[in-house]
Amino acid sequence: MNRNRTADAIVVGGGVIGAAIAHRLALAGLGRIVLCDQGRVAAQGATARSGGLLRLHHTAAPDTLLTARSLPVFEQWTERIGGDCGYRRTGFLMLVGPDHVETLRANGAVAADALRYERAEILAPDEIRSLYPGLSTEGVAAAAYEPAGGYADPAATAVSLVASARRLGVIASEGTRVERVWERNGSVAGVHTGTGRIEAPLVVLASGAWGDPPAAHLGVHLPVVPRRIGLAQARLPGAGRRGSDASVPTCIDDTIGCYFRPEALDQLYFGVPSNPEVDLGQDVAPLTDDEVGAAVQAVSRRVPAVATAELVGTRAGYDGYTPDKRPAIGPAGPDGLYLALGFSGGGFKMAPAVAELAAQEICEGGAVLGKAVQPLLEPYRPQRFESGNLITPEASYAHM
Ligand SMILES: Cc1cc2nc3c(=O)[nH]c(=O)nc-3n(C[C@H](O)[C@H](O)[C@H](O)COP(=O)(O)OP(=O)(O)OC[C@H]3O[C@@H](n4cnc5c(N)ncnc54)[C@H](O)[C@@H]3O)c2cc1C
Structure with a gap:
C-alpha cells in the first residue's frame, strides 16, 4: 500500500543523477519530493558498477565545462554535500600517439581554461615515467596531465546524496517502478507506479539505461540504447602509492583504446569494452x-x-547510450516533464553540475520548454536528436 500519494516533485531513478537532482531540488526548497527506484536506490543501475574516473579532458567543450564545475564538489564533498564520496586525487593522464599531439594540446587548453589554469600541462614520455613508474610509454608521444584528476566511489557518492536528500525531507521510495507518467490538460499530473498513483506537477526522468518508456505514450521517444559495460579488478601492489615503482595514474590511453585507475593502494580497475546488444x-x-x-x-x-x-x-552494468554519446537533459513532452538520462558511459563525473543546473532550470521554469535556460545545458537538449543538431567533438582522437 503506497501512502506517499501526493508530492511537489517525483524523481524517477535513484542512480547518481536522480539522487543528485533530488538533493538539489530539496536544497532549493521545492517541497515534498519523492525519489522512486524500481529496486534499491544507488544499487540498481550503472552507478553501482561505475569506475568513477574523474577528469576534465574531453573532446567537446560542453562536457569539459560540466566536469570542471563538478570536480570541486567531489574535492569538497563533506563540506558541500555531507558524508564521503571516496574522492582520491591520483592525477589523470590522457595519453596520445604522435598523430594526436596537437589535438591533445587543444583539448588540454579547454580544460586548463575551465579551471583558470594558465595553460595545460603537457608531459613528454620521460616526464610521464618519472611521475608514474608503473607505466610503459611505448607508442606514447605526449600526455595531458590533470593533477586534481582521480576517482571517487560512485556507490558511496549516490548513497551520500540520498542520505543528504533524506535529511532534507526527500522520501526515497524503493521497489517502486514507475510505469507511466500521467498527464492532464497538457501538463504532468503525476505517475502510475506498480503500487499505485502519486500526484505531482513535476516529474524528472533520471532512469538511465531504462530510458523513456514511462513517457512514450506522451510522444517522448529518445534514441537511448542500453549497453553493457564492465570493469575488471587486479591486485597490483603499489599501483595507488605515489612514489612507488608500480605507481599509475587514473588514465585514458588513446594509443591502445583502454582506461584504468588505481583502486586504494594496491589494486587496479580497468575497463572492459562495451557490448552493444543487451x-x-x-x-x-x-x-x-x-x-x-x-x-x-x-x-x-x-x-x-x-x-x-x-x-x-x-x-x-547497463548505461543508456545516445547517438552522440551525450545525455539528454531538459524539458520534453508535457509541461512539468524533465529528462536527465542517456549518460552514455560518462555521467558520473558530471553529476554534481548536471544536478545543480537542472534543479535551477526546474525551479525557475517549472520544467516548461524554453522557460528557464542554463546555457551550460543548452547543447544537451533532448530535441537535438530530432533537429539533427548533435554534439560533435571539436578535436577528436583515434578511440575516445
Ligand atoms: C562499468 C562502468 C564504468 C563506468 N565508468 C565511468 C567513469 O569512470 N566515469 C564516469 O563519469 N562514468 C562512468 N560510467 C558511467 C556512469 O556510471 C553512468 O553514466 C551514471 O552512473 C549514470 O547514472 P544514472 O543515474 O543516469 O543511471 P543509473 O545509475 O543506471 O540509475 C538509473 C536508475 O533508474 C532506475 N529506474 C529506471 N527506470 C525506472 C522506472 N521506470 N521506475 C523506477 N526506477 C527506474 C533504475 O533502477 C536505476 O537505479 C561507467 C558505467 C559503467 C557501467
Whole structure:
C-alpha cells in the first residue's frame, strides 16, 4: 500500500543523477519530493558498477565545462554535500600517439581554461615515467596531465546524496517502478507506479539505461540504447602509492583504446569494452573470460604488471547510450516533464553540475520548454536528436 500519494516533485531513478537532482531540488526548497527506484536506490543501475574516473579532458567543450564545475564538489564533498564520496586525487593522464599531439594540446587548453589554469600541462614520455613508474610509454608521444584528476566511489557518492536528500525531507521510495507518467490538460499530473498513483506537477526522468518508456505514450521517444559495460579488478601492489615503482595514474590511453585507475593502494580497475546488444529485461550478464582476457592484453601493454597480476573481481552494468554519446537533459513532452538520462558511459563525473543546473532550470521554469535556460545545458537538449543538431567533438582522437 503506497501512502506517499501526493508530492511537489517525483524523481524517477535513484542512480547518481536522480539522487543528485533530488538533493538539489530539496536544497532549493521545492517541497515534498519523492525519489522512486524500481529496486534499491544507488544499487540498481550503472552507478553501482561505475569506475568513477574523474577528469576534465574531453573532446567537446560542453562536457569539459560540466566536469570542471563538478570536480570541486567531489574535492569538497563533506563540506558541500555531507558524508564521503571516496574522492582520491591520483592525477589523470590522457595519453596520445604522435598523430594526436596537437589535438591533445587543444583539448588540454579547454580544460586548463575551465579551471583558470594558465595553460595545460603537457608531459613528454620521460616526464610521464618519472611521475608514474608503473607505466610503459611505448607508442606514447605526449600526455595531458590533470593533477586534481582521480576517482571517487560512485556507490558511496549516490548513497551520500540520498542520505543528504533524506535529511532534507526527500522520501526515497524503493521497489517502486514507475510505469507511466500521467498527464492532464497538457501538463504532468503525476505517475502510475506498480503500487499505485502519486500526484505531482513535476516529474524528472533520471532512469538511465531504462530510458523513456514511462513517457512514450506522451510522444517522448529518445534514441537511448542500453549497453553493457564492465570493469575488471587486479591486485597490483603499489599501483595507488605515489612514489612507488608500480605507481599509475587514473588514465585514458588513446594509443591502445583502454582506461584504468588505481583502486586504494594496491589494486587496479580497468575497463572492459562495451557490448552493444543487451536485453534490459534480464539481469546484467557477468563479464566473460574472453572479454576480460582481451582487456588484460590491452591494458598490460601500458601497465606491464597487469599481464601477471591476480584478477580479483569483475563487474558489469547497463548505461543508456545516445547517438552522440551525450545525455539528454531538459524539458520534453508535457509541461512539468524533465529528462536527465542517456549518460552514455560518462555521467558520473558530471553529476554534481548536471544536478545543480537542472534543479535551477526546474525551479525557475517549472520544467516548461524554453522557460528557464542554463546555457551550460543548452547543447544537451533532448530535441537535438530530432533537429539533427548533435554534439560533435571539436578535436577528436583515434578511440575516445
Ligand atoms: C562499468 C562502468 C564504468 C563506468 N565508468 C565511468 C567513469 O569512470 N566515469 C564516469 O563519469 N562514468 C562512468 N560510467 C558511467 C556512469 O556510471 C553512468 O553514466 C551514471 O552512473 C549514470 O547514472 P544514472 O543515474 O543516469 O543511471 P543509473 O545509475 O543506471 O540509475 C538509473 C536508475 O533508474 C532506475 N529506474 C529506471 N527506470 C525506472 C522506472 N521506470 N521506475 C523506477 N526506477 C527506474 C533504475 O533502477 C536505476 O537505479 C561507467 C558505467 C559503467 C557501467
